[in-house]
Amino acid sequence: MPYTNQNYTAGVYEDIIYIELKANETMAIMDVVTLSSTAGEVEKCLATERPFGFSAQTVTTDGIDQIALNGLITRTAKVDDVIGVYLNGGILKASGNAGESISIGDLLYASGGKLITTATANGTAVAETITTPDATTGLITIKALI
Secondary structure (H helix, E strand, O other): OOEEOOOOEOOEOOOOEEEEEEEOOOEOOOOEEEEOOOOOEEEEOOOOOOOOEEEOOOEEOOOOEEEOOOOOEEEOEEOOOEEEEEEOOEEEEEEOOOOOOOOOOOEEEEEOOEEEOOOOOOOOOOEEEOOOOOOOOOEEEEEEOO
16 A cells, blocks of 8 residues: 655655565665566666665575664565565765766766766656765765656
8 A cells, every 4th residue: 555654764754655465586775776577566677677665675696684763573575575666766874886976967867776967768768966975874865856
């Protein structure tokens, strides 16, 4: 069921739509995803595919229980689990692609689920940068365009 998130949660800063779909492969949190040819599933977006949204959690082959700093147990999803997908804009935090020079105002595209500065074959920009990468974490703040 779709819902909107109006508070800061996991890198989300602005009202954004969140839906749940099945992940059919491994992916990192905030990877760009596309709709799979199988109804109700998403996969990492390749440069030639139409981007759909951003993965709201990490997906592994086995799922991993982790104890968070607050003592709560969290879990990465595993392949074939239903995961959240952020879509329809919003202000998000994401990882920059290592080795790429990212400036404020750059348009970002998806290739293999990752954000890159070079326009891809599909030509669809998925985000615009609001900040440069943080020197410690490498995270950037983006305005999602999908």
